[in-house]
Amino acid sequence: MRVFLENDTVKAELESFGAEIKSLVKKENNQEVMWSGDAAFWGKTAPFLFPFIGKLQDEKFNHEGVAYPADKHGFGQRVEYEIVLQEEDRVVFRFTDTEETYAKYPFHFELDVEYVLLETSVRENWYVKNTGEKDMYFSVGGHAAFACPGRGTEGLRNGQQVKLYGAEHKSMIFSLTLDHKGLVTDELRIIDLKDGCFTITKEIFEKDALIFDGEGITAAALCDENGDEYVRVECNAPVWGIWSHPDEKAGYVCLEPWYGICDYDGYEGNLAERPYTQVAKPGETWEGFNVICI
Numbered sequence: 001m002r003v004f005l006e007n008d009t010v011k012a013e014l015e016s017f018g019a020e021i022k023s024l025v026k027k028e029n030n031q032e033v034m035w036s037g038d039a040a041f042w043g044k045t046a047p048f049l050f051p052f053i054g055k056l057q058d059e060k061f062n063h064e065g066v067a068y069p070a071d072k073h074g075f076g077q078r079v080e081y082e083i084v085l086q087e088e089d090r091v092v093f094r095f096t097d098t099e100e101t102y103a104k105y106p107f108h109f110e111l112d113v114e115y116v117l118l119e120t121s122v123r124e125n126w127y128v129k130n131t132g133e134k135d136m137y138f139s140v141g142g143h144a145a146f147a148c149p150g151r152g153t154e155g156l157r158n159g160q161q162v163k164l165y166g167a168e169h170k171s172m173i174f175s176l177t178l179d180h181k182g183l184v185t186d187e188l189r190i191i192d193l194k195d196g197c198f199t200i201t202k203e204i205f206e207k208d209a210l211i212f213d214g215e216g217i218t219a220a221a222l223c224d225e226n227g228d229e230y231v232r233v234e235c236n237a238p239v240w241g242i243w244s245h246p247d248e249k250a251g252y253v254c255l256e257p258w259y260g261i262c263d264y265d266g267y268e269g270n271l272a273e274r275p276y277t278q279v280a281k282p283g284e285t286w287e288g289f290n291v292i293c294i
Contacts, residue, residue: 007089007117010294018077019093019113021046021144024122026294033231033294035145035252041245042252045145048113050076050128051105051138053239054262055182063137063271068104072182073143075101081113089117097131108132109280121293128287130280137271138278139260142290145244145252146231149224158248161197161227162255164212164240165219168196176211183265184211197223202248209243209254213261220255233257235290238276257290 001016013023022045024033037045052061052074060067071078079101081093092114097107112127130136148157167173170193177187191198191210204210217240221232235257243254260276271277280286 041250047077049073049141053139053260057263057267107136126288129285141258159225161223163221166216178208209241212240232293
């Protein structure tokens, strides 16, 4: 089901399946900020990642001596959410665990994804309530894809810049590297920065996403070829992914704040031991958020 929100400056369209934002328009110039979801490159717009980020070793996790299957980025993007509140500029989507989810993720929970339109932004709040009787372990993240201005050729990205707030003082930043299985390797990539910015090149996404782990980033923004910022995601997440299809004609770049991370290749630990795994004790509600500014 589609939900439409609007205030004096911003219009948004959201989908209850996956609690996903599909459109975000700046009304003063009718500029669409979100990627269209063209399946020729990537058929999604802004999937919500829960309870995992990325790939896990052998596509499974271990918990209390049992191995459970684990889909890439978790099931939070592939389920129907109930709309529990809707106002002109606010909506709350809710998903509660089911027999099907419990069989592959043995926790009871209530998950709320709330969108609130502000003056020139949309705030996405995440609430993970542990309704069970044991500690709950999970990851949460955003995966929003933003449309790229085309300079006359739709989808052209080469020459655009990404600005990393919190890294303005650095001349370089280190990115983790994924292998062909989508798992983290020991290889580090050096990304050169100038005033916190790096340029998108034809080669930059050939090894999948850039992953900045513990680099102190507080926001990531996309700038056009003139260096003018047109969208920014703000979040205090410990890990950030920057990703797009390697074909330079793909008209999007994803800015992804993660409270979690993909497994390292060869990982043999338990769910609770995975780096950046979040925990909610029985009856507790974990809270997180990110803000898209346009």
